[in-house]
Amino acid sequence: MPEAHAVPAPLSTAQHIDVGELIREVSEVLAAEQPLTQSITELCTLLAHAFGARSISILLDDPDRSCAEYRYDVPLGLVGESAAHAESIPLQIGTQSVGSLVIVPRSRGALAPADMATLETCARYIAVGLRNARLTHTNDDLERLIEVDPLTEVGNRRRFDLTLDSEWRRSLRNRESLSVVMIDVDYFKEFNDRYGHLAGDTCLQQIARAISRATMRASDVVTRYGGEEFAVLLAETDLAGAVAVAENIRLAIERLQIPHAGTSIGSVSISAGVATVTPSAG
Secondary structure, three states: OOOOOOOOOOOOOHHHOOHHHHHHHHHHHHHOOOOHHHHHHHHHHHHHHHHOEEEEEEEEOOOOOOOEEEEEEOOOOOOOOOOOOOEEEEEEEOOEEEEEEEEEEOOOOOOOHHHHHHHHHHHHHHHHHHHHHHHHHHHHHHHHHHOEOOOOOOEOHHHHHHHHHHHHHHHHHHOOOEEEEEEEEOOHHHHHHHHOHHHHHHHHHHHHHHHHHHOOOOOOEEEEEEOOEEEEEEEOOOHHHHHHHHHHHHHHHHHHOOEOOOOOOOEOOEEEEEEEEOOOOO
């Protein structure tokens, strides 16, 4: 009779894992203010190290694609060549599927029951965290879309109003100046009448890009206030600084040299007004 070979019992790493600490780390990764893809990649790395796995994959059910996979593999040379059995654990909330977690142990054989139990606990937290994170990202994306002018892709009037309100309160607390540059495209009705509305749309897009490039800081907020009017909010900016920004914008539009036969200078120009205030209570 051929000699029987005993199958080694699966070794557990769960006895070395503080489950509460692991759940805390999983929750911190999911709560971090970073792209969702980065959070999922960090989760794979965290779990691979915690369970001494050859690889960890999180397969996320994606509404726009069949599946999105995020994976961590132990570097070559740290694992042997023996085959390992992959275990798949569903990520779901009740009957709602979020995706699945796949672990490939470093050693042969199935994963120990204690490890599976710990991973299943993690999977429940991950499923809820991923669902919430995706909802948050979706809501953030929707908020951004609501505040963007679809033609020029700068902020719209809603963005202006919301930012003005928040910057006013911040300037009040910090006793800093707040400035606004209001911009109007000169003789724009005549431009539309002469060249057509399609050319007018292209003109506004060029102007919006030029204004965005001419502002100096990431905190400067460029918006389309309405029609051919634009507004730039400049936090912590005094009158001299706001006038300098307005002049930069005027020159940027001048350099575009967009033909406009309906004006005396022969090209599109703007008029800009500047207002500065240090908010006070009442």
